[in-house]
Amino acid sequence: MKKILISSLALAGLLFLNSCTDLTENVLDESSVTGLTDKQAADGNLAPVYARLPDIFLHTNYFTIQEISTDEAILPYRGGTDWGDNGIYLALHQHTQTSTDPNLRNTWLFLTQGISRAITAINTLPTINDPNGKVYIAEARGMRAYYNMVLLDLFGLSFKKDSPQGISEVLRGEQALEYIKNELLAVEPDLLTTVGPGRLTKGGAWGLLARLYLNAAVYRDRYATSITFKPEDMDKVVEYSDKIINSGQYQLAKDYFSIFNSDNHDNKELIFAVDQRAELNGHNRLAYFSLSGDQFPLPAYPAANGTDGPAITPDFYQTWVKAYAPQDPAGIDPRFYQQNWTIPADSCIAADNFNMNRGILRGVQYGLIRVNGAFVRCGANYRVGKLFNVTRNRPTTPVVFTEKVDFSVAGSDYSTGYRVLKYEFSKKSQSGRNFGDADISIVRLADVYLMRAEAKLRKSNDAASALADVNTVRAARNKPAPALASMDLDLLLRERGFELYWEMVRRTDLIRFGKFEGTWTEKTDVNPQKRIFPIPQTAIDGASNLPGYLVQNPGY
Known part of the structure; x- marks a missing residue:
């Protein structure tokens, strides 16, 4: 039997x-x-x-x-x-x-x-x-x-x-x-080519191999004073990146934040991802983690809010500022911020038109007004206005995200630090913690271009080819970021930060670039x-x- x-x-x-x-x-x-x-x-x-x-x-x-x-x-x-x-x-x-x-x-x-x-x-x-x-x-x-x-x-x-x-x-x-x-x-x-991104495909295996070869020098000698990248490893990064790019199966998304939307399962930029569709018991916590406890993204669910978790460091924010000074990066780089609605103070908005802004959130925050556990209505619509720290028992203190955030008393307050809403807040999440529809990217096409660029720089200092790959990514988005004129490893690390922030690759990147022993905010080790x-x-x-x-x- x-x-x-x-x-x-x-x-x-x-x-x-x-x-x-x-x-x-x-x-x-x-x-x-x-x-x-x-x-x-x-x-x-x-x-x-x-x-x-x-x-x-x-x-x-x-x-x-x-x-x-x-x-x-x-x-x-x-x-x-x-x-x-x-x-x-x-x-x-x-x-x-x-x-x-x-x-x-x-x-x-x-x-x-x-x-x-x-x-x-x-x-x-x-x-x-x-x-x-x-x-x-x-x-x-x-x-x-x-x-x-x-x-x-x-x-x-x-x-x-x-x-x-x-x-x-x-x-x-x-x-x-x-x-x-x-x-x-x-x-x-x-492996198949047709079952991704939530299952491992040929493209997913190629992406993991490219990443493995790119980090091979680190894995061989974890504590090396100077990391030595073998040319043959970098050739393999290029080889597997080429396989993905030349397959024609994947495309850079024109709308950057669509890569992280609730309906992103069919987004052609995703190569390998965590299948987070609600019917598969996904969770919404990457969306809620950074938001204020007084940001309520869903008119249908007055219990779904943020938690005042992590913020970006002033150090990371300043990389954006310095890259685009004297202009505001929000008006230049579509990866920094996406404004989904604009309101004057104390306005009303239809439920279908209320969409959280995405990316890096700064300054005074506006949103749905909530009193005694219910949203204030304007007939069939919803009252929106300046938010206060009501859930924190500070009803007269406005929610104003500041650049400064650290471990001091002042730097640890509820509103300190610019916040990140990269993954869309699921419209099905009754609590803000459950039903995360958005697939979580493990490998996506933009990362592949950037890995290939890095491998070319590390092997033969082919700055021209690396620059072309980086500018391909920058040009792909709606209202593209301006093309860069030069490329080196420091600029490439900065570009990886701009493209892949909050996507769980930063620690690995900093180690590979020899920056993990650096100093930032409260870290001096x-x-x-x-x-x-x-x-x-x-x-x-x-x-x-x-x-x-x-x-x-x-x-x-």
């Missing part, structure tokens, strides 16, 4: 890593899964492999790790009462994090669970008689490589494991790099050991029955 193996999803920490730990597997025969077709069984094994992505990309997990640790984002102790969380966000920004940080622990947990689920799928799918089996195995194996790639980037190691009953081999440096590379190369021929994070103490404790199996990263 044919057997179908269904993996327990309730894994914790490092449980999947060794056979000495109880990993529950339930083996069910066909009689106990009456009506389950081979297709359903195959789908049911692949779906869990992707299911951890929304959790990894939760605002307090991967976003926090990749952004708040950099010069792009800062999250102070708001008003002395909110987002304190035992100082973990202050520590991440200052590079003083410890192995007990819960956001690091959760991210590790979800990544390792993703690997575990991929291993189960890889071993189970060959037993199921479904024509999609070969493609599904390639996707599961590719996702195992992706989860390991993120682990390598964040924690400096990866896990090699093929059998659910085996013990994972811990790989670091060159070994980890080669393992991940070979896995992506092995599955690429069997220059220790290169902080280029990777500590392995969570819970993971080390969970593997304690194998002495020496998991060794903490230096400096922690």
Whole structure:
């Protein structure tokens, strides 16, 4: 009788890593899964492999790790009462994090669970008689490589494991790099071109390979004083970028913010993304995270608001100012700000016409007026006007986003710091925390152009070709940003910040460009050991029955 193996999803920490730990597997025969077709069984094994992505990309997990640790984002102790969380966000920004940080622990947990689920799928799918089996195995194996790639980037190691009953081999440096590379190369021929962006396609594998080769020098020698980029690695970045660009399958979006709209699943710029459509249990927290607690984006839902979370740092804001001085970047670069409605004070607006402005939000904020939990109406319309910090029990203090934000009392107030609304606030989100329709970009075409530009600069200082790639991206948008006249690595890093801010690549970029030991806002730490994070103490404790199996990263 044919057997179908269904993996327990309730894994914790490092449980999947060794056979000495109880990993529950339930083996069910066909009689106990009456009506389950081979297709359903195959789908049911692949779906869990992707299911951890929304959790990894939760605002307090991967976003926090990749952004708040950099010069792009800062999250102070708001008003002395909110987002304190035992100082973990202050520590991440200052590079003083410890192995007990819960956001690091959760991210590790979800990544390792993703690997575990991929291993189960890889071993189970060959037993199921479904024509999609070969493609599904390639996707599961590719996702195992992706989860390991993120682990390598964040924690400096990866896990090699093929059998659910085996013990994972811990790989670091060159070994980890080669393992991940070979896995992506092995599955690429069997991947499809038609199932993205929420599933791994050939284009997605090419994008991950380009990123892997671009960062290969960092992964080989994590603490190097000077990073040496091999010409052959840069050739591979160009090769896989060319495959994507020349495929004709992807297009740079004319409307920059459409890449992050709720209906972006079919946006041709997305190559590989977290499928966040509401019916697939997405969440809206990347939208709500930075907004004021008194910004209510949805006339239909008076409980859906922001949370006064992270802001951009003055340092990052000033890169925009200096690039376009004496003009305001909002009037020049379509990536900085999109104004969706203009109102005089104390006006009325129809619900369908109320759309939050997008990008970097500055100064006095206007929006829906809310009194005693309900929006003030003007007949069928809604009253809009200047916002005050009512939800913070400061009803006479206006919501005015300021450039200054830091860890001082004044710099930590509720309205300090310019805010970011890049992903559209889902119109279905009753609480502001749920139903995030927008797919979250992992690899998109603009990034591919910028990776190719960087590889050309690093290999042969081909500034002309790099400049052409950068200007292709700048020219693609409606009301395009003005073309640049020259290109070097410093300008390219600035351009990556302009194009990809708030997209969870900044930490990786700063390390590769040799800027992660720099100084910004409240951060002065220059220790290169902080280029990777500590392995969570819970993971080390969970593997304690194998002495020496998991060794903490230096400096922690």
